[in-house]
Amino acid sequence: MDDDIDVDGDDDLDNECFPDTQTSVQSHAPARHVAAATTPAVCEPVAVAVAPSSDEPPKKRFRLNETETLASTATALESKQMEEEPAPEADEVGVTPGAEEEDEDANTDQFPQSKPGFLDFFWFDAYEDPIRHPGQIYLFGKTLINERDWQSVCVLIRNIARTVYVLPRLKNAADDIETGERVDFQQVYKEINEKRAHLGISKFMAKPEExxxxxxxxxxGVPAQCTYLKVCYSFDESPFVGRGCESGATYERVFGVRSTALELFLLEKQVMGPCWLRVPYTRASKIVSWCKHELEIDEPVGVSLLSTNYPSPSLTVLSLSFQTVLNEKKEHEIGCISAVVEHAVGIDHSKRHHKATTTTAGTTVEYFTLIRKMDRNPLPYDLEPQLARNQYKVGASTLKTFSSERDLLSFFTTRIQNLDPDVLLGHKLYDFVLDVILHRMQVLKISTWSKLGRLRRGKIPFMKDGSLIRKWLGCGRLLVDTFISAQEFQHHKTYSLSFLAQELLGVAKHENLNAQKLRAHWLDGKQLAKVVLHCCNDSHLILQLMHKLQVL
Structure with a gap:
């Protein structure tokens, strides 16, 4: 049926954002503050297909013929007939050659092995722009290369068909809604066809479906089970809304009118959450992300769901902390950024880390600090010796200095791109950390801000009042805020990092630095070393707090 739908995808990705239109869905459990792709927003009731029994004979499919042109006469509309076709073979209903269904009892100790011409990847985030690019979605995840190297993947899926379900009316309004006889589908189709012509929908397909x-x-008036008229047409066409469209003389209501392409895709493929998917390996014609692999699929029929018995890959988590100083305008400027990166955080129960991570040699944890000069003054000559005395391993990869805030932030986005973490972690990540970083990037006109996520974007998603639009910030990466997670899993009067570190981690001596008096610390090596160690320690505490709360 999808072969008869004439849909054209848009090859251009517009970087500008509309605050009230775009959506970014992240799928991550059980952290409820991360937007979950497993439960798309449903604007109105949606009908779910009934799988036929294996003992039943193959059903026959009905296709309603459509006339050649939109300006057909009333006589031509009445002459449409319902043709009966035998049920197509498996290769005609969306089973891509070479993409056979996986065994439900597949080996749970090994990751899936991609077949020639296909790519198997574990998806955990999705994005769509239903206004600028309707009918297109982006899936983000990671794939295993050479049995040891995990790399990020972005898959663009085009030409997702808009699907609505029309409930025929009862011939006798007094009949029971479950068993009463309903209006014939040819009459329903005729009325739908007349209304779609007024809406400017040039082409569509329909068939009865239980x-x-x-x-x-x-x-x-909605029965528990009934046969609906399934109508499919392109997202490039107008939605089936307007005067007299919600109900008609031959039908009671229409379901799924406002469903987005991402919602329809998840329901059609029965995607219950992060899982393994198999897609044809077709390189994208245009680079739209920061991922290492970009694929493009013209039809969603090429995507197949693999067995749920395969293990989930470990995620790379970057825990972020920084220290600001106040300038003459009483604005926050970033003076130092520290991050701790853990490359193997297990999300399956059997792989979950129960102990705090360490930074000793041979582990999967690394850290780094970026610090800039202040007021054109050079950094203290004894900064590195002071750090070494406090067991901070100073090296080219752990400490880097910059002459300006702009250079520091530009390098920071590049470092994130090279590390390519799956999760960005922070305390008050939304309300303070990302808010300050993105405001400073906007002031300093840093165009690579979108490296904080995995989708290339142009305009920073600020509302008119200056607040951030949270759901657009980390397209392709999961954003975890321990401040919000602690409120979900713990019951306390305050949720500051100092309090949680003492209450949950047993760290008694933790105090925040005063940003108003901090500028003078850049003149003394011992005091500046305390700033660096404080930022690095905060990043590590936030990572430990994430494990303690079992956010992932």
């Missing part, structure tokens, strides 16, 4: 209503409390 559905179950998926909500326990059914709305008035």
């Amino acid at each position: 559905k179950k209503y998926c909500f326990r409390q059914r709305a008035n």
Whole structure:
């Protein structure tokens, strides 16, 4: 049926954002503050397909013929007939050659092995722009290369068809909604066809399909199980909304009118959350992300869901902390950024880390600090010796200095791109950390801000009042805020990092630095070393707090 839908994808990715239109869905459990792709927003009831029994004979599919042109006469519209076709073979209904279904009892000790011409990847984040690029979605995840190297993947899926379900009316309104006889589908089709012509929908396809209503409390007039008229057409066409479209003389209501392409894709493929997917290996015609692999698929039929028995890969987590100083305008400027990176955080129960990570040699943890000069003054000559006395391993990869704030932030985004973490972690990540970083990038006109995520973007997503639009910040990466997670899993009067470190981690001596008096610390090596150690220690505490709360 999808072969008859004429849909054209848009090859250009517009970088500008509309605050009230775009959506970015992140899928990550059980951290409820991370937007979950497993449960897309449903604007109205959606019908769920009923799988036929294996004992039943193959059903026959009905296709309603469409006339050649939109300006067809009333006589031509009435002459449309319902043709009966035998059920197509497996290779005609969306089973891509070479993408056979996986065994549900597949080996759970090994990761899936990609077949020639296909790529298997573990997806955990999705993004769509239903206004500028309707019918297109982006899936982000990671794939295993050469049995040891995990690399990021971005898959662009085009030409997702808009799908609505039309419930025919009862011939006798007094009949029971479950068993009563309903209006013939040819009459329903005729009315839908007339209304779509007025809406400017040039081409669509329809067929009867049996559905179950998926909500326990059914709305008035909606049966638990019924045969609907399934209507598919391109997202490039106008939605089936308007005067007289919600109901008609031959049908009671229409379901799924406002469903987005991402919602339809997840329901059609029965994607329950982060999982392994198999897609044809077709390189993208245009680079739209910061991922190491970019694929492009013209039809969603090429995507297949692999067995849920495969293990989940470990995630790379970057824990972020920084120290600001106040300038003459009483604005926050970034003076120092520290990060701790853990490359193998298990998200399966059997791989979950129960102990705090360390930074000794041979582990999967690394750290680095970026610090800049202040007021054109050179950094203290004894900074590195003071750090070494406090067991900070000074090296080219752990400490880097910059002459300006702009150079520091530019290098920071490049470092994130090279490390390519799956998760960005912070305390008050939304309300303070990313807010300050992105405001400073906007002031300093740093165009590579989108490296904080994995999708290339141009305009920083600020509202008119200056606040950040959270759901657009980390397209392709999961954002975890321990400040929000602690409020979900713990019950305290305060959730500051100092309090949580003492209450949950047993760290008694932890105090925040005063940003108003901090500028003078850049003139003394011992005092500046305390600033560096404080930032690095905060990053490590936040990482330990994430493990303690079991956010991932």
